[in-house]
Amino acid sequence: MAADAGNLVTEQLIECMNFAAVKHRNQRRKDPDKTPYINHPLGVAYILMKEGGITDVQVLQGALLHDTVEDTETTFEEIEELFGSEVRGIVAEVTDDKTLPKMERKRLQVVNAPKKSHKAKLVKLADKLYNLRDLERATPEGWTTERVMEYFRWAAQVVEGLRGTNQMLENKLDELFKARGILPET
Numbered sequence: 001m002a003a004d005a006g007n008l009v010t011e012q013l014i015e016c017m018n019f020a021a022v023k024h025r026n027q028r029r030k031d032p033d034k035t036p037y038i039n040h041p042l043g044v045a046y047i048l049m050k051e052g053g054i055t056d057v058q059v060l061q062g063a064l065l066h067d068t069v070e071d072t073e074t075t076f077e078e079i080e081e082l083f084g085s086e087v088r089g090i091v092a093e094v095t096d097d098k099t100l101p102k103m104e105r106k107r108l109q110v111v112n113a114p115k116k117s118h119k120a121k122l123v124k125l126a127d128k129l130y131n132l133r134d135l136e137r138a139t140p141e142g143w144t145t146e147r148v149m150e151y152f153r154w155a156a157q158v159v160e161g162l163r164g165t166n167q168m169l170e171n172k173l174d175e176l177f178k179a180r181g182i183l184p185e186t
């Protein structure tokens with residue numbers, strides 16, 4: 001790759017990391033340590049690169065920004081202005097409508113997963129993989145064992161609709177589901 005092209009990609013990614021860090025600056029994860037929220041979008045992009053083999057810069061940008069509109073005051077217009085329409089599109093596809101009741105949002109994720117673009121499906125697979133591993137690592141404050149198990153069962157339904165997208169990520173998700181008895185052992 002030409003040096004200039006490489007520098008552009010580096011700049012695009014660092015712009016997103018900084019934007020997400022600023023937007024999520026006051027947020028913490030739900031674990032007892034109150035981990036900074038930014039660890040999550042960074043980790044989702046890291047999973048895509050290191051475990052999914054993904055180098056598509058727009059997918060990685062989408063991963064870094066994927067919770068900014070859903071969880072902060074960020075707008076889609078802002079994302080488009082700074083990062084372009086394709087990144088805006090990926091973020092829009094993975095953003096839940098927080099005005100809907102939680103059960104409806106959860107149901108829509110299952111129903112809509114198969115209709116998502118390939119790039120949005122990649123971000124969703126890595127998001128679920130990160131969150132399930134996070135649940136294995138620490139139980140969010142106030143969550144019962146049953147609620148954790150319910151999240152695994154729901155995530156497995158969403159992942160059903162994302163299959164055929166990235167075998168490496170899907171295999172790692174399947175290992176987690178199997179360990180919980182959610183998929184039949186093959």
Ligand SMILES: Nc1nc2c(ncn2[C@@H]2O[C@H](COP(=O)(O)OP(=O)(O)O)[C@@H](OP(=O)(O)OP(=O)(O)O)[C@H]2O)c(=O)[nH]1
Nearest residue numbers: 028029030031040067070102127131132134135139140151
């Ligand atoms: N496992 C885990 N999740 C945490 C933690 N802190 C925050 N979260 C976030 O909580 C969401 C899952 O919790 P839920 O109770 O199911 O959903 P809610 O936040 O919308 O109410 C995920 O949102 P999301 O990334 O938008 O994904 P999704 O689950 O909505 O698809 C996840 O990123 C934590 O310590 N552990």
Ligand SMILES: [Mn+2]
Nearest residue numbers: 040066067127
């Ligand atoms: Mn997320």
